[in-house]
Every structure is written in C-alpha cells, then in structure tokens.
Amino acid sequence: MATKILVTGGTGYIGSHTTVELQNAGYEVVIIDNLSNSNIEVLDGIEAITGKRPEFMEGDITDMNTVRELFTRFPGIKGIINFAASKAVGESVQKPLLYYRNNLVGLLNLLEAMPEFGVEGIVFSSSCTVYGEPDVNPIDETAPIKPATSPYGNTKQISEEIITDFIHSGAPIKSILLRYFNPVGAHPSSLIGELPNGVPNNLIPYLTQAAAGIRKELTVFGDDYNTPDGSCIRDFIDVVDLAKAHVTAMRRMLDKKDTDPVEIFNLGTGRGLSVLELIESFERSTGVKVPYKIGARREGDIEKIWAEPTKANTVLGWKAEVPIDDTMRNAWAWQCRLGKK
Ligand code: NAD
Ligand code: WQD
Numbered sequence: 001m002a003t004k005i006l007v008t009g010g011t012g013y014i015g016s017h018t019t020v021e022l023q024n025a026g027y028e029v030v031i032i033d034n035l036s037n038s039n040i041e042v043l044d045g046i047e048a049i050t051g052k053r054p055e056f057m058e059g060d061i062t063d064m065n066t067v068r069e070l071f072t073r074f075p076g077i078k079g080i081i082n083f084a085a086s087k088a089v090g091e092s093v094q095k096p097l098l099y100y101r102n103n104l105v106g107l108l109n110l111l112e113a114m115p116e117f118g119v120e121g122i123v124f125s126s127s128c129t130v131y132g133e134p135d136v137n138p139i140d141e142t143a144p145i146k147p148a149t150s151p152y153g154n155t156k157q158i159s160e161e162i163i164t165d166f167i168h169s170g171a172p173i174k175s176i177l178l179r180y181f182n183p184v185g186a187h188p189s190s191l192i193g194e195l196p197n198g199v200p201n202n203l204i205p206y207l208t209q210a211a212a213g214i215r216k217e218l219t220v221f222g223d224d225y226n227t228p229d230g231s232c233i234r235d236f237i238d239v240v241d242l243a244k245a246h247v248t249a250m251r252r253m254l255d256k257k258d259t260d261p262v263e264i265f266n267l268g269t270g271r272g273l274s275v276l277e278l279i280e281s282f283e284r285s286t287g288v289k290v291p292y293k294i295g296a297r298r299e300g301d302i303e304k305i306w307a308e309p310t311k312a313n314t315v316l317g318w319k320a321e322v323p324i325d326d327t328m329r330n331a332w333a334w335q336c337r338l339g340k341k
Helices: 013-024 042-050 064-073 089-094 096-116 151-168 203-211 239-255 275-286 310-316 324-338
Strands: 004-008 028-033 055-058 077-082 121-127 174-180 182-184 218-221 236-238 262-267 292-295
Touching: 004 013, 013 028, 013 042, 013 239, 028 064, 055 064, 064 096, 077 096, 077 239, 089 096, 089 151, 096 121, 096 151, 121 151, 121 239, 151 174, 151 262, 174 239, 182 203, 182 239, 203 218, 203 275, 203 324, 218 275, 236 239, 236 324, 239 262, 239 310, 262 310, 275 324
Parallel strands: 004 028, 004 077, 028 055, 077 121, 121 174, 174 262, 182 236, 218 292
Antiparallel strands: none
C-alpha cells in the first residue's frame, strides 16, 4: 500500500511542485490548505501532470479541531511536509503577530497531533534566512545562526528550535529541517508555478512581470555591493529540484532506522549568481529583454549568500540538476501562461 503523506500548504508554490514529485514517486498525498495564498485550480494542474488528484481538505492548521478532523478523516498518515506559513518578509514587520500566530501555532498543532495519530516524521520548510549575512560563502549547516532581522525569519529560527526541543524531550517522531536558498522557476509543463499576490517582492516574479509588460521596469536594488558586478549574489535553486529533495528527505526520514532524529540540510546549488547575471541568463535563454534600471539598495538585504550543499549531496543523496537557463525559460513560459500586458 502506498505511504500516505500530509502536505500542508500543498496548493502553494513549493507545495504543489512537491506534491507532483511525491505522487510521481508513488506516495499518496493529502493536502490541507486554507487557500490564503493559493487557489483550488492548482489541483487541476497537479492532476494534469501526474494523472492523479491528491486528496484535499480546505482548512487552517492553526485550528486544532481542524487538524484533528484532518487526521481522523484521512487515517494512516505516516509523514508530514509542513509548507503552510506566511512568507512575506516586509509584511511580517508590519504584522508580526499574524506571522507568529500563523507560522508557530500551525506547527505546534501538527507536532501535538503527531504522536496522537501515529505520524512518524515531519519535514520542515526552513530558510537560509536563519544564517543572516554569512561570514563566509559558501555556507554550510554548521554556520552560526544570526539574530533574525524580521519576524518572518524569527519564525523559522523558533520553529527549528521547537521541533528540536520536542524531539529531544523524547517525542516519538523524527524531523528533517530543510533550509532553502532562493527557489525560482516553474514546472516545465507550465501547468503549475508561482502565483504572486499583488506587486511581487521577490526578484523572479517581478522580473517576468516586467518582461511581460505588466510592470514598467525591474529595479535592481543596488550595484555598489562588494561583489564582482556590484549587485547582490544569491543561490537560485530550481523549484522542481527543490521539490525532489523533499521526496528524498521523506524516504530517508521514514525508511532509514539509524538516522539522527533531527537532521538539517541546506538546499541550494552551491553556485552564487548575481542579480545582473540572472537577468543575463533570462535574456539569453528566452530572447526576451528585461526592462530594468539600477536603483538604491533595499533595506535589510544580504550582500551575498550561497550554499555549501555537500551534506545534501552526500548524506541525503540529492543534487540540484536543472541548469539556470532552463529554469529561466520555465519561469518565462509560466508567466506567458499567467498572461502578458
Ligand atoms: P506559498 O505561499 O506559495 O505556499 C504556502 C501555502 O500555505 C499557501 O498555499 C497558503 O494558502 C497556505 N497556508 C498558509 N497558512 C496556512 C494555514 N494556517 N493553514 C493552511 N494553509 C496555510 O509559499 P511557498 O513559497 O510555497 O513556501 C512554502 C514554505 O517554504 C513556507 O513555509 C515558506 O516560508 C518556506 N520558504 C519559502 C521560500 C521562498 O522563497 N518561496 C524560501 C524559504 C522558505
Ligand atoms: C533576491 C535578490 C534583491 C526584487 C527572500 C527572503 C528569504 C527567502 C527568499 C523565505 C536580492 C534583488 C529583488 C527586485 C531586486 N524566503 N531584487 N529587485 O531577499 O534573497 O530572500 O526570499 O524564506 O527569507 O528574505 O529574495 O527574491 O526578494 O531578492 O534587485 O525587484 O534580488 O535585492 O538581492 P531574498 P528576493
């Protein structure tokens, strides 16, 4: 019988791509999502790609009654991937309590329910934001955690601590904490992708909207950083590569008996690319010009950060594979599907 996995936030950007990869790998997926940052049509995309519609319950994981109802309605769930969270850094500064409540109470409810319903493990969506501005690059998992610069970032640090403390207390569960670098791109089928809400804050949705004529131009936030071309450097990881890492992590967590109960992996490519290099890759791979100007630095931005992914490569047995030009082509194809001006 197929192993049943709960994907919270499964109609969201990373959750939908991960559901596809889980189903392709033979897992049975149950999604819970309150549709606060996604829509129900995403299920059609998942079904069109995989030939299978995941089970879906509309609901909010910050409500314990809903969580109990979910596990009762779908018995036998063995593992959870917890994507459900609010993720806009700027908004978290304006509405800290919303972020602390949504990101932490949801996690607490899941953890509390796990032993009760016999769920063995939880994969958690963390972020490279926990490293702050690194002292050295590439950065590995042993690097110090820096004080968070936003309530959003703080929820990721606290979540990692909550999970670790719970397991150290003897809770009968395992966990893998995945620290994502910068997820970008879309499924090559263009049937699922990122659905930005309003004016995008992140680079790629803004860039593709500018290329599509929806925004006048992209502003590159600063060209006077201490980097070769002066723009910031990030580790852009293809969302399908990222999704596949969750399948590998789930398999390791549930099937290997001798692993540590809490493990941490960086999910990145190991390649730092500047904002200007990313624009070049987009233009080269799509033949479409990006209207852009150089603007002031964005407050709070990290100058440069990219992953040392060796632990994920060797211990987890996962490696990012999609070339950046393919990722840019997929991002553009998805934007074309969403629409141009
Ligand atoms: P997303 O907003 O596309 O997906 C999150 C999904 O969770 C949405 O569908 C939303 O409706 C749902 N959701 C939110 N709160 C919920 C709740 N209380 N109950 C039920 N559903 C709820 O975001 P994403 O980019 O797919 O990110 C997924 C996870 O990865 C988040 O935890 C995010 O913090 C983390 N992460 C994202 C990035 C990134 O750049 N996208 C980087 C690092 C970490
Ligand atoms: C990337 C680069 C910008 C927009 C954020 C969160 C982080 C993580 C990933 C969840 C930066 C530049 C951007 C634009 C630009 N999320 N940029 N013009 O800031 O690396 O990380 O998302 O955990 O926690 O902080 O991502 O896509 O916003 O920016 O020049 O219009 O693109 O300055 O250098 P960031 P981003």
